[in-house]
Amino acid sequence: MKITTVIPAYNEADNIGSVIAKLKSYVDEIIVVDDSSHDNTYELARLAGAVVVRHIINRGQGAALRTGTQLALDRGADIIIHFDADDQFQAEDIPDMLEPLRNGSADAVLGSRFLTKKSNLPKMKQYFIMPLARFINRSLFNIKLSDPQSGFRALSRASAQKLKIENDGMAHCTEIIHKLFKNGDRVVEVPITVIYHEFGQKFSGGFKILKDMIIQKLIK
Amino acid sequence: MLQQIIAILIIVFFLIRLFKQKRNGQITPNEFSIWLIFWLIALIAIILLKQIDILVADLGFSGTGINILVYLAVLALIYLVFRMRLNIAKMEKNISELNQALTLKK
Numbered sequence: 001m002k003i004t005t006v007i008p009a010y011n012e013a014d015n016i017g018s019v020i021a022k023l024k025s026y027v028d029e030i031i032v033v034d035d036s037s038h039d040n041t042y043e044l045a046r047l048a049g050a051v052v053v054r055h056i057i058n059r060g061q062g063a064a065l066r067t068g069t070q071l072a073l074d075r076g077a078d079i080i081i082h083f084d085a086d087d088q089f090q091a092e093d094i095p096d097m098l099e100p101l102r103n104g105s106a107d108a109v110l111g112s113r114f115l116t117k118k119s120n121l122p123k124m125k126q127y128f129i130m131p132l133a134r135f136i137n138r139s140l141f142n143i144k145l146s147d148p149q150s151g152f153r154a155l156s157r158a159s160a161q162k163l164k165i166e167n168d169g170m171a172h173c174t175e176i177i178h179k180l181f182k183n184g185d186r187v188v189e190v191p192i193t194v195i196y197h198e199f200g201q202k203f204s205g206g207f208k209i210l211k212d213m214i215i216q217k218l219i220k
Numbered sequence: 221m222l223q224q225i226i227a228i229l230i231i232v233f234f235l236i237r238l239f240k241q242k243r244n245g246q247i248t249p250n251e252f253s254i255w256l257i258f259w260l261i262a263l264i265a266i267i268l269l270k271q272i273d274i275l276v277a278d279l280g281f282s283g284t285g286i287n288i289l290v291y292l293a294v295l296a297l298i299y300l301v302f303r304m305r306l307n308i309a310k311m312e313k314n315i316s317e318l319n320q321a322l323t324l325k326k
Contacts (some may be wrong), residue, residue: 057319059315063316067323071324072323168312
């Protein structure tokens with residue numbers, strides 16, 4: 001069973017080397033999609049031993065994930081893990097993420113920051129942004145997940161083949177969750193730890209996600 | 221009356237410009253038609269401003285005809301901006317697909 005990690009990276013020269021080094025013992029292949037970084041992310045990722053491709057222009061994290069997922073499928077991945085380049089996810093969580101896919105009880109596994117493991121989530125996110133996103137998911141889309149915005153996910157090959165990521169920007173995260181359920185995939189959540197180095201997406205980012213999702217629906 | 225004359229002169233200026241652009245091949249026949257219809261409607265609306273006032277009053281609006289025309293123009297502008305936003309989003313999507321194809325060299 002070939003396990004491939006896809007890492008979208010933009011200006012991550014400070015972290016990419018250590019992220020790849022930590023991942024190596026858990027997966028068979030690491031694909032880094034350099035989203036047209038201005039620093040030497042591309043070179044450092046290559047030196048660290050990853051398969052690296054580069055977008056000729058910056059298109060956003062969603063677009064980089066789409067490219068990376070397609071490349072992973074082309075290279076025969078059986079399980080595809082989406083992992084961030086900013087060193088906030090923990091590679092040690094990967095065995096737990098893989099287990100439901102290996103034993104056939106799930107088609108897609110989403111990491112959750114709100115189950116048994118502890119994450120140092122900023123208070124604003126923990127008590128305001130995430131509950132709001134959770135409420136929107138439950139009330140509008142009938143999706144009951146403890147973590148409505150997790151970027152750490154593992155997909156079976158079949159699930160990844162069905163998944164067509166259309167949002168180039170940060171709305172891809174919500175889009176992926178909705179499409180997994182829409183595609184009829186068996187989705188489970190697994191506890192993960194996320195170590196925050198910075199706040200990440202702001203509250204205004206939520207409105208941008210909503211706007212991007214509406215526009216994406218309209219241009220179909 | 222003076223305002224109407226100024227408005228008509230402005231519209232005539234844009235109509236002349238439109239025909240020049242068509243003659244020089246700067247716009248497509250479709251674009252020419254759309255703009256011609258737009259300026260002709262504007263011209264008719266300015267000439268028949270009094271009749272529009274009466275029509276608007278008959279329809280039960282409290283404003284004058286010119287007010288209603290301005291409101292309609294604002295609505296039209298909002299719609300055009302919305303259409304442009306959608307067109308840009310479509311172009312962005314195409315650029316991303318092209319970018320991916322080039323990256324994966326398919």
